[in-house]
Amino acid sequence: MSTFAKPLLADIWPVVAKAAADAGFELFGIAPIDDTPELEYFPRWIAAGHAGEMKYMGARDDQGRLKRASVLHAAPWARSAVVCAINYNTAQPYSTNAHDSSRGWISRYAWGQQDYHDAVMNRLRQVESAIPNAVHSPDLKTRCYVDTGPIVERVVAKYAGIGWLGKNTCIINQRLGSWLFLGVILTSLDFESFGEPSIPAPDRCGTCTRCIDACPTDALIAPYQLDSNKCISYLTIEKRGEIAEELRGGMGQHVFGCDICQDVCPWNRKAPVTNAPEFQPRKELVNPALEWLAEMSTTEFRAVFRESPVRRAKRSGLRRNAAIAMGNSGKRKFLPVLERLSKDEDEVVREAAVWAIKAIGRA
Numbered sequence: 166m167s168t169f170a171k172p173l174l175a176d177i178w179p180v181v182a183k184a185a186a187d188a189g190f191e192l193f194g195i196a197p198i199d200d201t202p203e204l205e206y207f208p209r210w211i212a213a214g215h216a217g218e219m220k221y222m223g224a225r226d227d228q229g230r231l232k233r234a235s236v237l238h239a240a241p242w243a244r245s246a247v248v249c250a251i252n253y254n255t256a257q258p259y260s261t262n263a264h265d266s267s268r269g270w271i272s273r274y275a276w277g278q279q280d281y282h283d284a285v286m287n288r289l290r291q292v293e294s295a296i297p298n299a300v301h302s303p304d305l306k307t308r309c310y311v312d313t314g315p316i317v318e319r320v321v322a323k324y325a326g327i328g329w330l331g332k333n334t335c336i337i338n339q340r341l342g343s344w345l346f347l348g349v350i351l352t353s354l355d356f357e358s359f360g361e362p363s364i365p366a367p368d369r370c371g372t373c374t375r376c377i378d379a380c381p382t383d384a385l386i387a388p389y390q391l392d393s394n395k396c397i398s399y400l401t402i403e404k405r406g407e408i409a410e411e412l413r414g415g416m417g418q419h420v421f422g423c424d425i426c427q428d429v430c431p432w433n434r435k436a437p438v439t440n441a442p443e444f445q446p447r448k449e450l451v452n453p454a455l456e457w458l459a460e461m462s463t464t465e466f467r468a469v470f471r472e473s474p475v476r477r478a479k480r481s482g483l484r485r486n487a488a489i490a491m492g493n494s495g496k497r498k499f500l501p502v503l504e505r506l507s508k509d510e511d512e513v514v515r516e517a518a519v520w521a522i523k524a525i526g527r528a
């Protein structure tokens with residue numbers, strides 16, 4: 166490590182603040198890297214199987230330790246983190262106000278012109294490149310993360326003062342709500358002291374339980390605790406193959422992700438909207454036609470979702486989800502398309518279509 170005196174937070178703060186604002190981030194903060202109480206919950210979450218089939222969440226280092234249980238497992242050199250947050254909310258209605266059951270619901274975060282991983286990373290790199298101008302530290306090391314490495318970003322964000330961890334497990338900011346993407350820059354800078362203005366925001370959930378009450382699949386098993394196996398976001402994006410039948414009804418019209426526990430949150434009632442060009446919605450992705458998604462060819466899927474997080478679900482998953490949403494609609498008009506899908510080359514799509522035909526029959 167450097168033999169230089171520890172830098173002062175006050176020295177780097179104005180430079181980082183300017184770089185973050187220039188890069189379009191509404192919020193930013195700097196946190197020390199410590200093992201915080203929230204991370205004690207992480208090994209329990211993994212042990213309980215709440216990560217479902219997301220194997221990468223349980224990745225271990227050479228010593229057999231869960232990488233995500235401490236930032237120091239993934240980056241032993243890290244001493245502080247610059248956390249930036251950007252609003253992705255737009256003026257479109259919330260899913261809880263979209264009542265046409267013949268259309269699907271893609272989550273707000275996936276409507277944009279560019280995949281948020283790339284959009285936020287490009288902006289974060291601008292902030293990263295300003296750090297060496299602010300401190301004289303010959304051994305300076307930095308590393309950027311936007312959902313791209315083994316750290317629990319929301320916990321680091323809390324300690325950087327971005328917001329509190331809500332009962333829906335999202336980071337919520339008192340002024341902006343929770344429609345926020347996070348970007349984290351780990352740094353080797355060991356500051357003389359932290360404190361103001363980087364102090365954790367107080368928990369403002371109070372006695373509210375709206376998110377827990379509204380979750381259609383009871384995925385919020387307790388305040389601050391989410392079981393991915395039940396979460397519509399996990400089921401529609403991460404889960405490969407068949408989805409358990411008992412969870413399909415609760416998925417409603419969701420075909421990619423889920424916004425319900427944020428739509429109902431009082432802190433999002435007056436959430437401002439963003440001007441960032443990358444997050445302006447592609448109109449065709451807001452409340453899309455289910456037939457369009459279900460019968461999308463490989464070529465069209467690649468073209469439509471080229472720069473989109475929706476690629477993560479793969480064409481198979483998206484068409485499976487669209488078939489399930491058709492079943493949930495109870496609408497007979499979907500029977501011809503479902504008949505065709507029941508003979509599809511993809512076994513997962515076939516099975517979902519057969520289930521949906523039966524569901525419409527029952528309705």
Ligand code: SF4
Pocket residue numbers: 333379380381382383384385391395396397398423424425426427
């Ligand atoms: S994202 Fe949807 S399914 Fe998951 S916890 Fe929130 S409301 Fe429940």
Ligand code: SF4
Pocket residue numbers: 331332333334369370371373374375376377426429430431432
């Ligand atoms: S809905 Fe209520 S309990 Fe849930 S995160 Fe928002 S304020 Fe907290």
